[in-house]
Amino acid sequence: MHPSVGLDFGTTNSALAVADRERRVTLERFGRSGADSLRSILYFHPDRRGPRGVPEPVVGPEAIDRYLESDGDGRLLQSFKSHLASRSFQATGVFGRNFTLEALIAAFLKVLRARQPAARRVVVGRPVRFAHADTTVDDDFAVDRLRRALAEAGFDDVVFELEPIAAAWHYEARLTRDERVLIADFGGGTSDFCLLTVGPSFRGAGRAARGQSILGTEGVALAGDAFDAQIVLHAVAPALGKGSMVRSYLEKDPDKVLPVPPWIYGKLARWHTLSFLKSPETLRFIAETRAQSLEPDKLAALEHVIDADLGYRLYQAVERVKRTLSTADSAELALEDGPLKLKKRITRKQFEGWIGDELARIEGAVERLLASTGVAASAVDRVFMTGGSSLVPAVRRLFEKRFGVGKLAGGEELTSVAQGLALAGLD
Ligand SMILES: Nc1ncnc2c1ncn2[C@@H]1O[C@H](COP(=O)(O)OP(=O)(O)OP(=O)(O)O)[C@@H](O)[C@H]1O
Numbered sequence: 001m002h003p004s005v006g007l008d009f010g011t012t013n014s015a016l017a018v019a020d021r022e023r024r025v026t027l028e029r030f031g032r033s034g035a036d037s038l039r040s041i042l043y044f045h046p047d048r049r050g051p052r053g054v055p056e057p058v059v060g061p062e063a064i065d066r067y068l069e070s071d072g073d074g075r076l077l078q079s080f081k082s083h084l085a086s087r088s089f090q091a092t093g094v095f096g097r098n099f100t101l102e103a104l105i106a107a108f109l110k111v112l113r114a115r116q117p118a119a120r121r122v123v124v125g126r127p128v129r130f131a132h133a134d135t136t137v138d139d140d141f142a143v144d145r146l147r148r149a150l151a152e153a154g155f156d157d158v159v160f161e162l163e164p165i166a167a168a169w170h171y172e173a174r175l176t177r178d179e180r181v182l183i184a185d186f187g188g189g190t191s192d193f194c195l196l197t198v199g200p201s202f203r204g205a206g207r208a209a210r211g212q213s214i215l216g217t218e219g220v221a222l223a224g225d226a227f228d229a230q231i232v233l234h235a236v237a238p239a240l241g242k243g244s245m246v247r248s249y250l251e252k253d254p255d256k257v258l259p260v261p262p263w264i265y266g267k268l269a270r271w272h273t274l275s276f277l278k279s280p281e282t283l284r285f286i287a288e289t290r291a292q293s294l295e296p297d298k299l300a301a302l303e304h305v306i307d308a309d310l311g312y313r314l315y316q317a318v319e320r321v322k323r324t325l326s327t328a329d330s331a332e333l334a335l336e337d338g339p340l341k342l343k344k345r346i347t348r349k350q351f352e353g354w355i356g357d358e359l360a361r362i363e364g365a366v367e368r369l370l371a372s373t374g375v376a377a378s379a380v381d382r383v384f385m386t387g388g389s390s391l392v393p394a395v396r397r398l399f400e401k402r403f404g405v406g407k408l409a410g411g412e413e414l415t416s417v418a419q420g421l422a423l424a425g426l427d
């Protein structure tokens with residue numbers, strides 16, 4: 001029997017794990033630091049070309065380093081998994097070449113493929129609900145595209161498994177008795193849930209027995225990226241003109257004033273749409289808006305963020321604030337460059353207020369899962385929380401309140417899914 005390979009292609013971080021027959025799991029290591037996950041990020045430098053002159057990206061931490069060295073030259077893409085279900089994103093131009101979404105994702109996945117060139121069947125994770133998927137038809141569309149991207153990267157024999165179920169197999173590995181467990185996986189793009197029984201009587205019991213132990217699954221297409229977006233909308237966008245007024249463009253109505261169109265800030269706040277602001281039409285629109293603005297300095301700061309490619313630095317500053325707030329009561333958001341001057345202290349309480357809607361939707365998904373499975377919270381033995389965004393205290397608090405502090409378990413936030421996927425391949 002070959003070792004089993006599990007691939008977690010995450011919105012923010014990806015990981016590749018191998019399980020042997022004794023159910024021992026090892027993780028591939030990446031970069032100088034030997035990290036056990038790889039940032040899902042791509043960077044195209046204008047001069048770096050592969051065969052036939054096709055732009056060739058670098059990935060992971062190297063992508064970030066090269067991009068920051070380059071003074072904002074080139075294209076940096078992240079959170080691209082979030083486009084899979086959206087039909088409006090087919091392709092994007094990179095230095096004169098058209099890249100389909102599948103080709104972009106494949107360029108990233110190839111690096112992972114190269115680590116396990118001999119692996120035949122690979123178990124790959126998928127969220128319960130993809131970002132931007134309103135129906136199961138959208139989910140199927142996303143899975144099809146992901147399958148094509150995987151094939152293009154050389155993963156041509158793929159079995160999909162739900163990400164929270166994979167996290168369950170990982171959690172199960174350390175159990176000495178059976179438990180009814182709620183798995184809650186909070187990533188960058190999606191939050192996924194699964195209620196099931198795991199433990200020694202199910203380990204290696206085969207797919208049929210496994211299937212019966214799963215009571216239900218749920219998902220919502222929001223997670224860490226949506227938390228970042230709220231920080232951008234509340235703490236950054238007002239300094240860039242959000243909510244400020246512009247004179248009407250209509251000559252017959254010269255005295256009428258209107259707010260700056262909010263869609264601009266919606267794009268700015270989502271990391272997977274940020275790089276699209278730099279289109280000539282959008283830039284022209286923002287320049288025209290500045291000309292009519294009652295607070296043109298703020299619009300000038302917005303133009304500077306886009307022109308000078310400050311998007312990634314903004315992302316870093318915002319994400320750092322969010323992470324700091326996981327352990328501290330307040331954090332400073334600071335980013336100064338030309339006309340952009342951001343310096344603000346943000347409290348955890350403010351942040352928790354900003355993400356109130358997201359927290360309510362997460363709560364709603366958990367309630368739906370309990371209702372659809374007919375399992376009372378008191379009948380859940382354990383809640384295993386994983387994924388980077390499970391470290392947000394307000395998220396944990398929802399589960400402490402509903403299930404009791406003593407029932408919460410967690411750990412290996414960025415690698416539990418990949419490890420469980422590798423174990424799933426043994427069944
Ligand atoms: N200490 C922390 N506090 C708050 N958020 C954090 C912390 N550490 C990481 N995150 C967030 O966790 C998210 C990444 O988590 P993870 O790697 O589990 O996601 P992913 O698997 O890539 O995404 P998905 O499963 O949605 O495809 C990011 O939004 C990141 O900002």
Ligand SMILES: [Mg+2]
Binds near residue numbers: 185186187
């Ligand atoms: Mg994940």
